[in-house]
Amino acid sequence: MPDVPRYRQIADALRHLISSGQLAAGELVPSARRIAAEHGVALATATRVLADLRDDGLVRAVPGVGTVVVDRPGRAPRPARPAAPARPDLRELRTEQVVAVATALADEDGLAGLSMRRIAAELGVATMSLYPRVRGKEELLVLMLDAVFAEFPPPTPPPGADWRVRVELLARAQWAGYQRHPWAPGLMSMSRPQKVPHGxxxxxxxxxxxxxxxLDRTTMMHAAVTVAGYVRGCAVNLESEVRAEQDTGLTADQWMRATQPAFDAVIAAGGFPLLTAIGEEPEIAMDLDSLFEFGLGRLLDGFAVWLEGRGRSATGP
Structure with missing residues (x-):
């Protein structure tokens, strides 16, 4: 499958094992280091495989155990996203193909390793042949961002949905897009918006x-951008978490266990009564997803108080 990124090939193979029941709920999936060794790929690529499966909700990290299959049998593998042919006819090379390859490369290695030369190499064309399709890397990045929002369009709210349900659906769609493409929130600007039609x-x-x-139009715009900014603000942590896992080979849970003695030593010195009490809890589940959901709920709680009594029906338009 030369047109599909390597991490997607490996992830799709594991998806098949999960959906077919060959890897049952609770069973361990291969670690990033084992994937790297067995498939001859970089640890960064292997880590991306596990992140891809986590994004789909197929696996989760269990402290002290590893990454296991979640209890959701029968989940079908995600279909591969169409990609550009390896060596297209230059007369047929389209902007969409350049964007698709650039997005796949950014998904695999982040934006730091993305260059026009590397994209051209993946397509099997000369670097200069890309410029009639995109004017440069800056335009390409905006097109990639637009492609992310195109992949995760606004969900259709159920009949009679109120404002809060609508906002929650939109926020979670944006969060899902950023989870799939952790480099994307870093490209977003709240004060200098880009020409991103799907956004x-x-x-x-x-x-x-x-x-x-x-609400007047200025206030409405501030409310909308506040929600989008909240999602983006949470999502900027996604890429740093991916990179940290790639660099250390440790999940967030594994890293916390490894560094816990150092934190315990500081707390034991005194002056942290609440942290001491929290540390005595058997386990506190806190990750980027839970932080996102908690913050979104409290943000909308505040909006509910603010909007209360402003003269619109509970169900909206």
């Missing part, structure tokens, strides 16, 4: 959620 569709949907409360 503008999200903004329009957020504005519709806040419409009807008697």
């Amino acid at each position: 503008m569709v999200h903004t329009e949907a957020l504005l519709r959620a806040f419409d009807g409360f008697g």
Whole structure:
């Protein structure tokens, strides 16, 4: 499968084992180091395999155990995203193909290793042949960001959905897009918005959620951008977590266990009564997903108080 990134090939093979029951709920999946050794790939690629499976909700990290299959049997493997042919005819090379390859490379290795030369090499063409399709890397990055939002469009709210349900659906769609493409939130700007049509569709949907409360347009825009900014602010941590796992070979849970003695020594010195009490809890489940959900809930709780009594029905338009 030369047109599919290597990490996706390996991840899809593991998805098949999970969906077919050959890897049952609770069973260990290969570690990143084992994947790297067995498939002859870099540890970064192997780590991306596990991140891809976690993004789909197929596996989870269990402290002291490793990465195991979650209790969701029968999940079908995710279909591979269409990719550009390895050596396209230059007369047929399209902008969409350049963007697709660039996105796949960024998914695998982040933006730091992305260059026009590397994209051209993946496509099997000369670097200069890319420029009639994209004017340069800056334009390419904006097109990649637009492709992320196109992949995760605003969900259709259920009939009669109120403003909060609409905003939650939009926020979680954006969060899912950033989880799949951890490099994307770093490209987003809250104060200098880029020309990203599919992202503008999200903004329009957020504005519709806040419409009807008697808010002026400036206030509506601030409400919409506040939600988008919250999601983006949480999501900027996704890439650093991926990179940290790649660099150390440790999941967040494994890293915490390895560094816990150092934290315990500081706490034992005194002056941290609440941290001491929290440390005595058997286990506190806290990861980026739980932090995102908690913060989103409290943000919308505040919006609910703010919007209360502004004269719109509970179900909205």
